[in-house]
Amino acid sequence: MISKLRKDEGIRELNFSAFEARYGVRPKIDPGEDNKYLMDTARNGEPVLQIRGVLNGADLRLNSSYDPSYEAGRLADKQEVPKRRTTIALMGFGNGIYLRKLIDKFRLDTMFFVYEPEESLFSFVCAFIDITDIIRHNRVEFFINNEQHKAMADRMIKDLGSFKPETICLFSPFYSNNAEFDHICHELEAAMASAGDFQRERSxxxxxxxxxxxxxxxxxxxxxxxxxxxxxxxxxxxxxxxxxxxxxxxxxxxxxxxxxxxxxxxxxxxxxxxxxxxxxxxxxxxxxxxxxxxxxxxxxxxxxxxxxxxxxxxxxxxxxxxxxxxxxxxxxxxxxxxxxxxxxxxxxxxxxxxxxxxxxxxxxxxxxxxxxxxxxxxxxxxxxxxxxxxxxxxxxxxxxxxxxxxxxxxxxxxxxxxxxxxxxxxxxxxxxxxxxxxxxxxxxxxxxxxxxxxxxxxxxxxxxxDGMNKAQTDEEYTRMREIIKSWIDDLDMISKNAGALSEICSQLLKAAKYHDINDLKYSKKKKMLSDLKIEIHRTVAYSMLEHCWVRDQYSIPDMVLFLRNNEEAIPVLDSAMKFYEALPEDCRSLKKCLEESIM
Structure with missing residues (x-):
């Protein structure tokens, strides 16, 4: 038996306050929201969101009437999880159950950019369910109103430029195509292609x-x-x-x-x-x-x-x-x-x-x-x-x-x-x-x-x-040369670390193939892997390598290598091993160019 949930303006205020604290705006309430939406209870007690009158006068139910979490989990399990950092553009928030299952399913470095086409629906849901944890979640960003919708593509393109993730566009259950969301996905696709071309050919x-x-x-x-x-x-x-x-x-x-x-x-x-x-x-x-x-x-x-x-x-x-x-x-x-x-x-x-x-x-x-x-x-x-x-x-x-x-x-x-x-x-x-x-x-x-x-x-x-100041004095130029020389020294360190990282990845790869990557005897190797990566990631020289010198941006390992089980670890370690094997040659060629620039 499904029963209706009651609104709780106290819960809505908690959600709105959290949203305003993070995004600087409060969601707007549609005075006619009760004529548009309905919140019921599934047999397992979870909320069920319905849209009134959109199916030839009948209501559209967005969740299972028996077990919404189970249904959402089955749908989320159909998604293939990439073996690298991922960014997801999600069409539709609904009541948040599907998003929660996606968060559970994907890696801990996955970012979720949520496009909700109906601000009034989001506001309605806020009156029934405490979603402050998702609103504050550091890997979830919401875009629920017109101004936020306009900014979504720009925000995601900046994410692409910073982290070069795998990018996926997904739809929450029962959400249909939306021209603006489709356009955002098209913009992301174009940005990814352009960045890849630049890295391969001109960087x-x-x-x-x-x-x-x-x-x-x-x-x-x-x-x-x-x-x-x-x-x-x-x-x-x-x-x-x-x-x-x-x-x-x-x-x-x-x-x-x-x-x-x-x-x-x-x-x-x-x-x-x-x-x-x-x-x-x-x-x-x-x-x-x-x-x-x-x-x-x-x-x-x-x-x-x-x-x-x-x-x-x-x-x-x-x-x-x-x-x-x-x-x-x-x-x-x-x-x-x-x-x-x-x-x-x-x-x-x-x-x-x-x-x-x-x-x-x-x-x-x-x-x-x-x-x-x-x-x-x-x-x-x-x-x-x-x-x-x-x-x-x-x-x-x-x-x-x-x-x-x-x-x-x-x-x-x-x-x-x-x-x-x-x-x-x-x-x-x-x-x-x-x-x-x-x-x-x-x-x-x-x-x-x-x-x-x-x-x-x-x-x-x-x-x-007339009278514009020059960008640099002779003294500043001398200091700049010393900074560039320090980058050259860092490239030697990165090359050395890359050799060690390649060997460690090879050893851990064998462990994942033939043993158990989670065996405590591999903890020291994992710690060494992490320490060597942190040392190179701290340098400006490695930033140059990542953003301008390595030709295949998708060959670059993530900052954090996810090795939670053998199945996950094998492709991650294999890719990282090959990258670090090739990295010393990239270090040598970049070093040569930096040295020539200050001769």
Whole structure:
């Protein structure tokens, strides 16, 4: 017999207080919640959540009426647990029983990002069940309202960048497809593919370019030095190289001296043809040809560049480079003035411009040339063939509501802008491209209208850039060299430890195959394994190896190796043994590059 549970506003307050303490917001109660939801009791006394009237007038029961935990456990047991750190995007919280079973099923380093599409349902459940333990759980993050939904993809992409986990999208029982959740999963898939491609193909080159930048800071500047020099109400115009740029590029002449013109590297040749000198040029790519930056209008312009911008490009602008895209290495070398680390730059230069605007406190942003689509059959405003990847094409809504043809890569760029705009409501972003894909959250205007609005504003770029302090003194450079030398010494230690770790993994692997990994006689070996790993993980040099030098990011062992039983231990130890066997060669090649950088 199923009986109805009674609401307890005291329990709801406990849950709401815990939620507010962690997330800074209180869930909202739907006054009509009792007409939407019902909480019954299963035969074993556990709560059963129902949605009223959604099955042709009948109620939808989300849990077993006999034993909800048993049912949820059987469903959770069907999930295959990866042999490495895992991040799970879970569609639907329900009454939390399925999530609890997943937490029990997966490894102790698994993260759960829970998307609940109905804030009112979550609030309703809070009135019946004490879920404060899950709300406070350090491996569970909730996204229950519109603002949190907008931030979920960004939060998970940061997790991907930090830990490179296996990522899985799951649905709680009886939750159906949801367009926003599906889109988040698509964004995660694209981010994982992009990160893997970067690690395999470009990350070593990018780190070498960073090494070049580190050793040329005495003649160049940092982005933090620029902050505060721009007028507080300045409007930034991000000039991208989409085909529509040819429609309105002449209007930039009217904006010169009235707004902050940020030209992406690929768009520079178009501005050069029209004799328009940008206030800054922005470049980020380690492998993009410096020829894109050779133009008459660039001879006096400053370059806002990632530390990993092509070193040949850095040479062209020596003395006019302003560096951004700080990682752990720069924070160690240059301290607080290196600025904030930002994990996600959108995957393209225009995305980098957008992040720069946020770092500089610019709240008014105008996009031009940001088609993110094929316009008139063209992929860029210039006549070059590069930048048209041979990947799947799709139709998406255009700025005029009609479909436009684009591809998966450009959709990823669009998604970045939409995430940033959604998470930063204080920004006023205008899309004045006059073509291409629609970017949700932007206002749509013609660029001539923007120019008319800005005509009464005045902006003197020379006054902004004159007198900027250099990033580094001679004394600071000397100290930096000593830090890099210590990294070189650490690589010798890491190489030595790797040899020992490989041998220990081999010994424990044999134990797991032929004996019992939990036998107390292997405790000393496990302790040695842990101590050696901790020693290398503490170093900046190992961070370089993990994030930039090891080509297969998924070959890297987790910080904690889970060896709870023989079945679990065998694949973990086998993979770790192979990784540590190869690591000394990676240490030697990275050491050689660091040594050459400070010669």
């Amino acid at each position: 070593r080159t990018a780190l070498k370019c960073r090494m070049y930048a580190w050793n040329h800071m005495r003649n160049n500047m940092l982005l933090t030095e620029l902050k505060g020099r721009l007028p507080s109400d300045i409007t930034a115009i991000i000039v991208s190289a989409g085909p529509s740029l040819n429609k309105n590029v002449e209007e930039l002449k009217k904006v010169k001296g009235h707004g902050f013109i940020m030209c992406t590297d690929r768009a520079l040749s178009v501005l050069d043809k029209h004799g328009i000198e940008p206030d800054v040029i922005v470049s980020m790519d380690a492998e993009k040809s410096p020829d894109y930056l050779r133009a008459d209008v660039s001879k006096n312009a400053y370059l806002l560049c990632s530390y990993q911008t092509n070193s040949e490009t850095q040479k062209i602008f020596d003395g006019r480079c302003i560096y951004f895209h700080t990682l752990r290495y720069e924070r160690t070398l240059f301290g607080e003035k290196a600025g904030t680390s930002v994990a996600d730059l959108g995957g393209n230069v225009a995305g980098g411009c957008f992040v720069i605007c946020q770092l500089l406190g610019i709240k008014n942003i105008v996009l031009i040339g940001q088609d993110l689509a094929f316009t008139g059959g063209r992929h860029h405003a210039d006549d070059k063939d590069e930048g048209n990847p041979d990947i799947k094409k799709r139709l998406v809504p255009g700025i005029d509501g009609n479909p436009v043809e684009t591809n998966e890569m450009w959709i990823g760029f669009r998604d970045f802008f939409e995430r940033q705009i959604g998470m930063n409501p204080q920004l006023n972003v205008i899309d004045a491209t006059e073509g291409g894909a629609k970017i949700e959250g932007t206002g749509i205007m013609k660029f001539s209208e923007v120019a008319d609005i800005l005509k009464d504003k005045t902006f003197d770029p020379k006054a902004v850039f």
